[in-house]
Amino acid sequence: xxxxxxxxxxxxxxxxxxxxxxxxxxxxxxxxxxxxxxxxxxxxxxxxxxxxxxxxxxxxxxxxxxxxxxxxxxxxxxxxxxxxxxxxxxxxxxxxxxxxxxxxxxxxxxxxxxxxxxxxxxxxxxxxxxxxxxxxxxxxxxxxxxxxxxxxxxxx
Amino acid sequence: xxxxxxxxxxxxxxxxxxxxxxxxxxxxxxxxxxxxxxxxxxxxxxxxxxxxxxxxxxxxxxxxxxxxxxxxxxxxxxxxxxxxxxxxxxxxxxxxxxxxxxxxxxxxxxxxxxxxxxxxxxxxxxx
Numbered sequence: 001x002x003x004x005x006x007x008x009x010x011x012x013x014x015x016x017x018x019x020x021x022x023x024x025x026x027x028x029x030x031x032x033x034x035x036x037x038x039x040x041x042x043x044x045x046x047x048x049x050x051x052x053x054x055x056x057x058x059x060x061x062x063x064x065x066x067x068x069x070x071x072x073x074x075x076x077x078x079x080x081x082x083x084x085x086x087x088x089x090x091x092x093x094x095x096x097x098x099x100x101x102x103x104x105x106x107x108x109x110x111x112x113x114x115x116x117x118x119x120x121x122x123x124x125x126x127x128x129x130x131x132x133x134x135x136x137x138x139x140x141x142x143x144x145x146x147x148x149x150x151x152x153x154x155x156x
Numbered sequence: 157x158x159x160x161x162x163x164x165x166x167x168x169x170x171x172x173x174x175x176x177x178x179x180x181x182x183x184x185x186x187x188x189x190x191x192x193x194x195x196x197x198x199x200x201x202x203x204x205x206x207x208x209x210x211x212x213x214x215x216x217x218x219x220x221x222x223x224x225x226x227x228x229x230x231x232x233x234x235x236x237x238x239x240x241x242x243x244x245x246x247x248x249x250x251x252x253x254x255x256x257x258x259x260x261x262x263x264x265x266x267x268x269x270x271x272x273x274x275x276x277x278x279x280x281x282x283x
Contacts, residue, residue: 003219003228003229006219006221006228007219007220007228010220010221011220063218063219064218064255064256064259065259065261066261098261098263099270100261101267101268101270102217102218102252102256102267103217103218103267103268
């Protein structure tokens with residue numbers, strides 16, 4: 001059994017016994033490679049009434065290596081309009097790249113992204129959205145994001 | 157090395173339960189032919205005051221397995237899968253922490269507080 005499976009089984013058991021925080025719901029976790037969770041910001045925010053879906057992809061070294069996390073973009077879900085979220089669902093967030101720590105978890109990532117949306121002042125795409133999306137790799141972990149306080153910039 | 161045996165003290169043996177148990181044995185005319193003493197061990201993390209209610213504190217933050225269990229790559233808990241202490245006071249299974257520190261992404265930082273990881277000599281509480 002891969003190291004990632006054991007850790008994810010523990011996270012799954014905790015989600016099923018203790019539940020998920022408000023606004024976060026487990027949609028699908030049929031294996032230990034890909035999970036889907038829904039995310040919404042409760043209370044007053046720029047995203048009132050909007051529901052998003054997150055896709056987590058794990059490699060066998062999780063949690064030593066960070067999960068690949070992105071917003072789902074399909075017929076049902078759209079990526080939130082946010083200065084750190086590209087229209088293909090890729091997210092520029094430091095904890096998903098250089099600031100990942102193996103003590104973080106799926107739920108911890110969801111909470112961070114929820115508060116990233118909650119604190120948004122202006123709904124807009126990253127300034128380099130079109131350029132990034134045209135050349136973006138399938139897996140956002142292959143992107144070297146440059147982290148800024150406000151705006152995003154990616155170097156695929 | 158850092159293990160602490162939890163054997164009952166003589167004071168605990170003379171507890172009320174023991175007295176009642178002996179009384180039951182004598183009134184029921186049961187004869188004890190033999191008995192086994194069982195010992196258990198626990199890593200001495202210096203955090204024994206918080207052993208009630210603080211369940212989260214007793215697992216390795218990386219693999220989420222209790223300290224007394226072993227890291228996901230080991231089969232036998234105990235001296236073969238020891239703990240490691242940082243000078244920042246955070247504790248992990250040694251194998252879990254070394255796997256993290258061995259990656260470039262770790263920047264050799266403690267996973268809990270992102271301070272540079274410095275392995276501490278375990279300071280044994282004299283009390």
